[in-house]
Amino acid sequence: MKKFVKTYPFVIVLVFMTLVFGVLSPTFLDPGNLTNILKQASLLGFVALGMCFVLIGGGLDLSVGSIVALSSVLIAGLSATLPPIVGIHIALLAGILIGIINGYFVTAFNFQPIIVTLSTMAVVRGVAMAYSNSRPIFGTLPDELFLLADGVVLGLPVPAILFFFAGAVSIFFLRYTDLGRQIYQVGGNEEAARLAGINVARVKILTYGISGFLSAFAGLMLVARMQSGEAVRTGIGWELDAIAAAAIGGVSLMGGIGTVIGTLCGALIIGMMANAFNLLGINPYWQRIVIGIVLAVAVASYSSKNLRNLIKRLSSSQTKVNQ
Amino acid sequence: MLLEARRISKFYPGVKALNSVDFSIDAGEVVAVVGENGAGKSTLMKILAGAIEPNEGELYLDSNPVEFDGPLDAQRHGICTIYQELMIVPELSVVENVFLGHLKKKGIFLDWNTMRKEAQGILSRLGLTASLDAKAGDLSVAEQQLIEIAKSMSRKSRLLIMDEPTASLSKDEVASLFELVHSLKEEGIAVILITHHLHEIFEICDRLIVLRDGDYIGASDINQIDEAGLVEMMLGHAVDTYDKGRRQNVKSDELVLKASGLTRAPYIDNVDLTLNRGEVLGIAGLMGAGRTELMRAIFAADKIDSGVIEINGSLAYLSSPRNALNQGLGLAPEDRKTQGLVLSMPIGHNATMPSLSEHVGLLGLNLRKEAAAAKDLCEKLLVKYASLSQPAGNLSGGNQQKVVLAKLLGAGTDIYLLDEPTRGIDIGAKEAIFDLIWDLTAKGNSVIIISSVIEELIRVCDRIVCLHLGRVTNTYERGDFDLNRIMLNAMGKSGEGAIQ
Ligand SMILES: Nc1ncnc2c1ncn2[C@@H]1O[C@H](COP(=O)(O)OP(=O)(O)OP(=O)(O)O)[C@@H](O)[C@H]1O
Ligand SMILES: [Mg+2]
Numbered sequence: 001m002k003k004f005v006k007t008y009p010f011v012i013v014l015v016f017m018t019l020v021f022g023v024l025s026p027t028f029l030d031p032g033n034l035t036n037i038l039k040q041a042s043l044l045g046f047v048a049l050g051m052c053f054v055l056i057g058g059g060l061d062l063s064v065g066s067i068v069a070l071s072s073v074l075i076a077g078l079s080a081t082l083p084p085i086v087g088i089h090i091a092l093l094a095g096i097l098i099g100i101i102n103g104y105f106v107t108a109f110n111f112q113p114i115i116v117t118l119s120t121m122a123v124v125r126g127v128a129m130a131y132s133n134s135r136p137i138f139g140t141l142p143d144e145l146f147l148l149a150d151g152v153v154l155g156l157p158v159p160a161i162l163f164f165f166a167g168a169v170s171i172f173f174l175r176y177t178d179l180g181r182q183i184y185q186v187g188g189n190e191e192a193a194r195l196a197g198i199n200v201a202r203v204k205i206l207t208y209g210i211s212g213f214l215s216a217f218a219g220l221m222l223v224a225r226m227q228s229g230e231a232v233r234t235g236i237g238w239e240l241d242a243i244a245a246a247a248i249g250g251v252s253l254m255g256g257i258g259t260v261i262g263t264l265c266g267a268l269i270i271g272m273m274a275n276a277f278n279l280l281g282i283n284p285y286w287q288r289i290v291i292g293i294v295l296a297v298a299v300a301s302y303s304s305k306n307l308r309n310l311i312k313r314l315s316s317s318q319t320k321v322n323q
Numbered sequence: 324m325l326l327e328a329r330r331i332s333k334f335y336p337g338v339k340a341l342n343s344v345d346f347s348i349d350a351g352e353v354v355a356v357v358g359e360n361g362a363g364k365s366t367l368m369k370i371l372a373g374a375i376e377p378n379e380g381e382l383y384l385d386s387n388p389v390e391f392d393g394p395l396d397a398q399r400h401g402i403c404t405i406y407q408e409l410m411i412v413p414e415l416s417v418v419e420n421v422f423l424g425h426l427k428k429k430g431i432f433l434d435w436n437t438m439r440k441e442a443q444g445i446l447s448r449l450g451l452t453a454s455l456d457a458k459a460g461d462l463s464v465a466e467q468q469l470i471e472i473a474k475s476m477s478r479k480s481r482l483l484i485m486d487e488p489t490a491s492l493s494k495d496e497v498a499s500l501f502e503l504v505h506s507l508k509e510e511g512i513a514v515i516l517i518t519h520h521l522h523e524i525f526e527i528c529d530r531l532i533v534l535r536d537g538d539y540i541g542a543s544d545i546n547q548i549d550e551a552g553l554v555e556m557m558l559g560h561a562v563d564t565y566d567k568g569r570r571q572n573v574k575s576d577e578l579v580l581k582a583s584g585l586t587r588a589p590y591i592d593n594v595d596l597t598l599n600r601g602e603v604l605g606i607a608g609l610m611g612a613g614r615t616e617l618m619r620a621i622f623a624a625d626k627i628d629s630g631v632i633e634i635n636g637s638l639a640y641l642s643s644p645r646n647a648l649n650q651g652l653g654l655a656p657e658d659r660k661t662q663g664l665v666l667s668m669p670i671g672h673n674a675t676m677p678s679l680s681e682h683v684g685l686l687g688l689n690l691r692k693e694a695a696a697a698k699d700l701c702e703k704l705l706v707k708y709a710s711l712s713q714p715a716g717n718l719s720g721g722n723q724q725k726v727v728l729a730k731l732l733g734a735g736t737d738i739y740l741l742d743e744p745t746r747g748i749d750i751g752a753k754e755a756i757f758d759l760i761w762d763l764t765a766k767g768n769s770v771i772i773i774s775s776v777i778e779e780l781i782r783v784c785d786r787i788v789c790l791h792l793g794r795v796t797n798t799y800e801r802g803d804f805d806l807n808r809i810m811l812n813a814m815g816k817s818g819e820g821a822i823q
Contacts (some may be wrong), residue, residue, distance in 0.1 A: 026759040097678075176687030178679045185676060188665035195624060195656055196730070197648040256667040 009301075010249050010265040017269060021276040028279055035157050038150070041271025042163035043225075045264060046218040048199040048245035049170055050211030054113075055246050057207035058187035058255030059106060062117040064215040064236030064242055066124035067095050071219025073132040076229030079139035087141060092216045094143055098124055099212025103205030121239070128231035136230040141223065148224035159221055163264075166214070170260045181244075183207060188256025237288070244295040245270050270296075324386060325350045325513050326371065326402070326482055331380035333366050333537075335717070337709030339368040344539040346532060348482065353504060355524040357557055358534035359749040360721030361707040364517050365407050367534070368484050371515075373397030378439045390783030399617045405474075407517070407720045407747070408660050409469045413460025417451075420459045421473045445473040448501050452611060464658050464743070465491045465610045465775065472500060479575055482513045486719065489518050490747045491657075493609055493775040494810070500529050513673070519749050520776070521720070533557055547645040558751050569758060573601035573765050574785045578636065579770065580652075580738055582621055585630035590616035594630075594792040598738065603760060603770045605780035607813045608790035615657050617790065618740045621771075622654040623647045634738075648677060653736035654660045655727050657743050657773075659720075663727035666716035670708055671697035673715045673726050675736040700729040703754050703759070721747045726775050728756065739763060741772045743777060757783050777809055791815035 023030040047064045054061045071091040080088030098120055105116045151158035174180035185193040186203045194200050215235075223229050247253060248269055249262025270291060276289050327347040333340045341363045345673060348354050367374045371382070373391025382389050384400055386803060391397040394404070399596045411420055417762045418435075421442040427434045439455055445454075451469045453462055456733055459470060466492050477482055481721040489497045498521075504514055504527055509580070516528060533540040533556045540556055556561050580598040585591055593615040598604050608614045618723045621632060623641035632639050634650055641647045644654070656662035664673050674697040675682065697711055704725040708718060715726055724747050731739060741760075745753050760770050774780050780787050783805045789812035796813040811817070 020761070148785050172687065176682055178688060181672065181679060181688070184668055184672070184714075187660070188667040191662050192656075192665050192676075195644050195654060197645040197734075199645060199674075250665075256665060 006259070008265075009073060010262055010269065011272040013248070013274075014265050014269055017272055018274075021272065021279075025276060025279045028276060033275065033279070035160075037268070037271050037275045038160035038274075039157050039165075039225075040275060041268050042157075042159040043218050043221055044238065045163045045267040045270060046166060046214045046221065046239050047211075047235075048242040048263050048267040049166055051213035051239075051242040052246045052249075052251050052258055052260060053170070053183065055209045055243070055251045056187045056255065056258045057204055058182045058190060059113040059204060059207060060117060060243075060253075061099075061208060061211045062114065062239045063098060063101065063102060063120040063124055065238035066121045066128065066239060067098055067212055067215035068219040068222060068235035069231045070098075070124050070128040071216035072223050072226075072229035072234050073097055073231045074229070075136055075220055075223045076137040077131060083148060084142050084145060088220055092213060093220060095210070095212040095214075095216025095219070096209050097212065099208040099215075100205055101252065102202075102212070103208035103298050107201035107204050119281075122193050125231070130230040134232050136228045137226045141227060142193065145224050146227060148217075148221060150225075159225075162221070167260055167264050174260060179203070179206065184256055186255075211304065231248060239294075241270055241291065244291050244298070247295055248256070248298040252272040324348070324383065325352075327383040327386070327502065328367070329381050330384070331365075331370055331377045331654050333370065333375070333377050334714075335709070336514055339537040341370075341534075342537040342539075344534065344537075345381070346436075348513045350481070351508050351517060352530065353508060353514045353528045355516050355518070355528040355531040356534065357517075357521075357524065357531050357553065358540075358749075359536075359557060359707075360695060360725070360752060361536075361719040362534040364534060365486055365539040365719060368404065368486050368515065368517065369480075371397075371405075372402055372484055374404070376405075386710065388517065396479070398480075401479070402484065403475045403478050403480035403482070404484040405471045405486060407472055407486040409464070409491075409658075410466050411459045411470060412759060413458065417453060417457050417459055417470055418455040419444070420470050421445070421477055423474065425478060428707045442473060442476055443744045445525055446470075446762050448503060448611075449473060450496050463491075463610060463615060464746075465493070465496065468492060469496065472503075476503065476507075482515070483507060484515045484729070486517045487519070487747055488516075489520060489523060491743060491775060494777075495815055496610065498522065512725060519753075521553055522752065524553070525550065528761060529554075535559065537579060548578075554750060557814065562751055562754055563737060564754065570761050570783070572785075573767075575600045575602075579634065580621070583631050584634075585617065585632075587616060587620055587625060587627045591620060594790075594793070594795055596621075596788065596795075598769050598771060600767055600769055602786065603764055603784045603809070605784035605787040606771065606773045606790055607777050607780055607787055607809050608773075609813050610788040611792070612813065614790055616741055616793075618654065618742050621647075622652055622739060622740055624654065624656075629665040648734060648736065651737035652740065653677070653731045653734045653738065654740040655742060655744055657746075659723045659727050659746075662724055663730075664715045666723075667714055669712045670701065670706070670715045670726060671711035671757070674700045674711075674729045675733055676730050683806040695714060696733065697729075700733045703730040703732065705755050707768065710743065715813055721749055721752065724748055725752065728759075732759070737768055739768060739770045743773055745773065745774060751780075777806060777813070781809075789813050 008181055027033055051061060074085050074091040074094060078090060082094035086189045102117050102120055105111050106113050153161060182198050186200050190200055246263045251258030251263060251264035269275055273290060274287055324347050329345055330343045331341050332343050369462055371378050372394055373396055374394045379482055382407060390805045416438055419475060422438050426548055427438050442455060449472060451466060459467060472488055505588050507514060528545050530544055532542040554697060577598055577600040580602050582596040585594045594617055606614045620627045620798045623646060624644050632641060639650055675693050682689050705721050714725060728744055737751060744756060764770060784803050787799045787809060788795055789809055795813060
C-alpha cells in the first residue's frame with residue numbers, strides 16, 4: 001500500500017478529488033456527468049499522451065494546440081470537396097508531418113525544443129487561420145463522424161474507449177518495444193544512448209511525430225463533437241494543460257522518467273477540475289489559476305524526489321516531513 | 324575531537340548502507356575510510372557533509388552535538404566536501420566552476436581579478452594546464468576532478484572530505500595533490516580521504532577505518548597495519564594478485580584493427596595503431612595526451628579530420644557509434660555519469676542497453692529474458708545491488724562503473740575499447756575485471772585499455788603505446804615493459820636517456 005502511494009500518488013489525488021467534488025456538488029457523481037468528464041478529458045488526453053512521449057524523450061512540444069486547430073479546420077474544410085475520409089487522412093498526416101519537422105529542427109540543428117515548437121506553434125496557427133479565414137468551417141460532414149463523439153459502445157462513450165485504447169497501445173509501446181525503451185534512454189542521457197548505438201535523431205523525431213499525430217487526432221475528435229472546425233480559439237492553452245497533465249502524472253520535464261498511466265490520470269484530474277468548476281459555477285479564469293498552481297506543486301514535489309534519487313541530496317526539512 | 328559521528332545508521336529500501344558506524348577525526352589529522360564498492364563510504368561522507376540525514380546516530384562538532392541543515396550549513400561550519408561524482412557545471416568556465424557558490428565580491432561587483440589569480444594559483448599547483456576560460460564540460464574527467472579539488476581548496480575549511488579524488492589522476496597529479504594535503508595538515512586542517520589505491524593511504528594517512536557492507540569493521544593507526552592486512556580487513560579474505568595461470572599469451576598474428584593517420588586537431592595528431600586478435604593493448608599518457616580522444620575517434624564518437632580505420636583487413640567507414648558497434652567495436656566511456664549510464668533508468672535496463680534487440684520476440688520485448696540476461700551480466704561484474712529495477716543512480720560509484728562494463732560485455736563485440744575501466748573499482752573487483760579481460764582475449768576478442776595507473780597496464784597488457792600531446796612517442800612489447808621509461812615517454816621525454 002505504502003509503495004502504491006509512492007509510485008502512484010496521482011491515483012490518490014484522483015480518488016480524493018472525486019470524493020471532494022462529489023460532496024460539494026450533488027450532480028458531480030451522476031453517471032451522466034462522469035461520462036461527460038470522460039468525454040471531455042479524452043480530448044486533452046490524446047494531446048497529453050503525445051506530450052508524454054515528447055517529454056520522456058527529453059523534448060517539449062508547444063505546437064500541439066495549433067496542430068489541433070489546423071487539423072479541425074482541415075477536416076471540416078476539405079469535406080466540402082473531398083470524401084471526409086480523405087480529408088481526415090490528410091489532417092492526420094499533416095499533424096505527423098509537423099511533428100517530424102519539429103523533430104528534424106531539434107535534432108539536425110540542435111535547436112532548443114522550446115524555440116522550435118514555439119515557432120511551429122505560431123506558424124501552424126497562422127496557416128490554420130489563413131485556411132479558414134479565421135471563421136468556423138462547417139463543411140459537409142457525414143453523420144457517422146459525429147458518432148466518434150456521441151456514440152456509446154458497451155455503455156462507454158466512444159471517445160473514452162478510443163482514449164483508453166490509445167493509452168493501452170502507448171503502454172505496450174513504451175514497455176514492450178525496444179524503440180519505446182530507447183525513448184527513455186535518449187531522454188535520460190542522450191550521450192550515453194548515442195554511445196550505446198542508439199539512433200538518437202530517429203527516436204526524437206519519432207516522439208514529435210507521435211505528438212503531432214495524437215494532436216491531429218484530438219482535432220478530429222473535436223470536429224466530431226463541435227460538428228465544425230475553427231482556427232482562432234481551438235486548442236489555445238492546450239500545451240499548458242497537456243504539460244500539466246503529464247507533470248501531475250509524474251512525467252519529468254527533464255526527460256527519461258514518466259508513465260502513460262500517470263499521464264492519463266493527470267488528464268482525468270484536469271478534466272475533472274474543469275467539469276467541477278463548471279458545475280459549481282466558479283468563474284473559468286479560476287481554472288487557469290488552479291491549473292497553474294497544481295502544475296507548480298506537482299513539478300516541485302516530483303523534482304525533489306528526483307533530486308533525492310539522482311543527486312542524493314536532500315534538504316533536511318523534507319526528510320523530516322517524510323519520516 | 325574536531326568532528327565525531329556516533330552510531331550512525333542509514334537505511335535504503337533493501338540495503339543497510341550504514342549500520343551503527345562510529346567515526347572521529349582530529350584537527351590536522353588525515354584519516355582514510357576504506358572498504359569495498361558499496362561498503363557505505365560515500366554515504367558516511369554525505370552524512371558528515373550534511374547532504375543526507377542519517378536514520379540513526381548523532382554528530383558532534385568540537386564535542387557539541389550538531390545537526391546540519393543541508394550541505395550549505397555544514398560548509399558554514401567549516402566542512403568542505405569533494406563528492407565522488409563530479410559536480411561540475413559543464414556550461415561554465417573553469418574559474419567560474421572553482422568559485423561556484425562563493426564568488427568573491429568587491430563592493431557590489433564580482434572581483435574576477437582576485438578570483439582568477441587565486442584559481443590560477445591553486446590549479447597550477449595541482450598541475451592543471453587548461454585555460455581558466457575553457458568550458459569545464461569540454462575537459463577530461465581528470466581535469467574536472469582537479470577543478471573539484473581546487474573548488475574545495477579555495478574555501479576556508481576546517482575539515483576537507485575527499486571522496487575518491489585520485490580515481491582518475493595519474494601519479495604526478497596525485498603527488499601534487501598530496502603536497503597540498505600536507506600543507507593543509509600543517510595548517511591544522513583535517514582531511515578525510517577515500518581511495519581504492521591502497522598504497523596512497525600508506526603514503527599520506529595517519530589513521531584508517533574500515534567498513535564492510537555498512538558495518539564498522541575496525542580502525543588502525545597507519546604504522547600498525549600493512550597492505551595485505553588492510554585487504555583482509557576490507558574483504559574478509561586475501562586477494563590473489565598473482566598473475567601466473569590467469570594471464571595467458573593468446574595474442575595471434577592476425578590483425579583485427581589498423582588505424583592510420585588518425586588526426587583530430589588539436590587532440591590527436593597523425594596516430595597509427597594496430598591491434599591483433601587476442602591482444603590487450605594499453606595506452607599510457609598524461610592528462611591531455613589524447614588517450615580518450617583517440618579511443619573516441621576509433622569508435623566514431625567524434626568526427627575526425629583525417630585518417631582511416633581498417634577492421635579485419637578491410638577499410639571500415641565508421642560514421643557513428645552505432646555503425647562502429649555493428650562492425651564489432653564497443654566502447655566503455657570514461658565518464659559513467661555523463662556518457663556511460665542513464666542514471667534515471669533501472670540498473671537492469673542499463674545493463675542491456677546496447678544488446679536490447681536480442682530480447683525482441685514476436686510479442687515485443689521479452690522482459691523476463693531481458694532481466695535474466697541483465698542479472699547474469701551484473702553478476703559477472705560483481706555488481707552489488709538491492710534490486711535490478713532500482714535506478715542506476717542509486718548504486719555506489721564503483722558499482723555504477725561495473726554496470727558500464729556489464730553493458731559493454733552484453734553487446735558482445737569483438738574489439739573492446741575500455742577507457743579507465745577500473746576507475747573507482749575496489750581491489751577485489753579489479754582482479755575480476757582483469758580476469759574478464761584475459762578471458763575475453765582467450766576467446767579471440769581484442770582489447771584496448773586506457774588507465775592512468777601505469778602499473779595496471781603493465782600487469783594486464785601485451786603491448787603498451789605511449790601517447791604525448793596527441794602523438795605516439797613509443798611502443799613497448801611485453802617483456803620490455805619498464806615503468807620508468809613508459810612514464811618518461813608519456814611525459815614526452817625519450818625513455819632512452821633515462822636508462823643511460
Ligand atoms: N539513494 C540511494 N538509494 C538506494 N540505495 C543507495 C542510495 N545511495 C546509496 N545506496 C546504497 O548504499 C550502499 C552504500 O553506498 P555507498 O555509495 O556509500 O558505497 P561506497 O562505499 O561509497 O562505494 P564505492 O566504493 O563504490 O564508491 C550501496 O549498496 C548503495 O547501493
Ligand atoms: Mg563511493
